Amino acid sequence: MAATAAALKDLGLQVTGSDQNAYPPMSTFLAARKIPVMSGYTEANLAHQPDLVVIGNAISRGNPEAEAVLERKMRYCSLPELLKEYFIRGKRSLVVTGTHGKTTTTALLTWVFEHNGLNPSYLIGGIPNNLGQGARFTDSPWFIIEGDEYDTAFFDKRSKFVHYLPELVIINNIEFDHADIFASLGEIQTAFKRLINLVPRNGLVLANGDDPNVAPLLPAAPCPVKRFGLGEDNAVRAFNLRLGPTASEFEIPSYKFHLNLVGEHNVRNALAVVAAAKHCGLSNKQIQAAFDTFKGIKRRMEVRGVAGGVTVLDDFAHHPTAIRETLRALRIKYPTERLWAIFEPRSNTTRRNVFQRELAESLAGADRIVVAQVARSEQIPPAERLDPVRLMQDLRAAGKQAEYLPDVDTIVDYVVREAEGGDVVCVFSNGGFGGIHARLLERLGQRRP
Structure with missing residues (x-):
């Protein structure tokens, strides 16, 4: 705001x-x-x-x-309504949506436009390192915006993204999320159907063709649809993936792309950007030139520092799928190091038990796991609340070293005592988590060899 x-x-x-x-x-x-x-x-x-x-x-x-x-x-309105009337109307609006990857995809697409001199307006739910801020408004005809399916305001329960006058919509993926406002996956799919129905006949929906939750929404689209993904049936397909510890490569039929991001999920994000940018008139060479200089986003596998030989990372992931994909990417980036996951159940979904089993499966991608207390647990009825002790027990049953440590002080003491030189500690939270990153680095730096 x-x-x-x-x-x-x-x-x-x-x-x-x-x-x-x-x-x-x-x-x-x-x-x-x-x-x-x-x-x-x-x-x-x-x-x-x-x-x-x-x-x-x-x-x-x-x-x-x-x-x-x-x-x-x-006279009053919501923020999405204000954006529509004061800044988006009259512009070519590119709306990036999906349960996962919205921020990275929006930031990367914005940087492709910015690097090639198009000076877009943008609104991103994170801070891209190249741009230094999450929003900018210019006189360019382009507006690139991260479209959230969360509700607009107490007086408008429609998803925010229905206000953004989309000319082009990217749908990265769809999963159940936002358990505080959606009762089922079907309700979320209905929200996306409403968005698709707002795209004009001369617009375009770019949809993840590998996602079975996206596929049912596409036949009724009132505009052209183009599918992207890794499967052979996609119109825009990536193949010959090479996933390295510092970068990824993939090919489309006419070009090989190099990306300074790690993990298959980021290849999928980049593929959506390629499809959107090419539709808007940019060449493969122009896209690659921007990829070469993209520096990522704060709070997405962000290295906060190294102290006492231990690397501490910050990641915003708070959905089981996002946690799983991030840990897979970290395995590629740190193939021989011992990997820690410190998880704070803080989002409106992860504070609930809808993903009790899935969280255990995702966090099992780490070698050692610490689960913190459920944030603002008193707001969630006990029958609906995530059980962090059971989460720890399920991880132990899977052969993992897992601890439930309620508060930040206890977590910091434990990690400082147990972590060894060369370990990688990734903190998963969509909040500040009591300044745990800085506290870990300070204490780790004070350890005697």
Whole structure:
């Protein structure tokens, strides 16, 4: 929201905001742009009679400021609606969707356009290392946006991505997720059907042709559909994959691509980018030139540091499939090292027991596993809550060294005591996890040889 607020100010509008707690870097960014942020939510924040109130999807009924907006019948909208009307309408909107790989695919596609001088507007759910920020708004005809299937706001339960006026949609994959708002895989597929139905006749859906959960959505598409993947029936197919510890290679019938990312899942992400970029007029050579200089994304297999001979990584993965694929990629990158996985059940899905068995299967890709306590566990009924002790027991039954250690202090003490030089420790969490990365590095660096 901060980048959007700054972009609105650049349009000459007066912008203010409200937040319960504003922290750096966002608080300092907004202060530098002279955008006031009022602390807390209260009706008094509306005393200046704003023409439009943008209500984020973290706000629910009962919020005093939102209640005042409704009572006073003020004009309001969601952030996706604002993006549509102020920044996307009139542009060529490329929407990247899917349960997994959205951020990497969006960042890579954006970098392909940026590297080739197209200066796209973009909105990405992470920080690409090449770009330094997750959002930018330009006068380019191109807008590249990560399309989330999560709901828009308390007053609009449709998925966010239905607001983005798609000309081209990438569907990377579909799995069950967001257990707090979707009851089944079928409900998620329905959300994607609604998105496909918004693509104009002269648009395009690029769909993962290897995903059986995507296939049923495609026959009714009102626009052209092109499938990509590794299977022989795909219109855009990658073959001759070579997955190395620092890079990957793959071929399409007319070209061989080199990618500075590790793992088959990243080859699939890159293949979607190739298909989209070529559709938009870029050549294989132009795409490869951007691939050569792509530096990845923060919190995606990001090396936070090495201390005491132990490498500490940060990864945002919080779905069993994402964890499994990340650990597979780390096995390729670190083929002889002992691999640790430290997992915090923090997302709305992993705090629930819908993936109790699958999480054990995914985390078993590591040599040693530490499971933390379920974040905000009191919000989940006991019958629906993930059981971290059972998760540990299932991992042990599979022959893995696994521990359930509830808090960060205990985890740090354990890892510092047990980790050996050469070990690789990957922390899986979609939150800050109590600053565990910095604390591990500090303590590991203090160990005596």
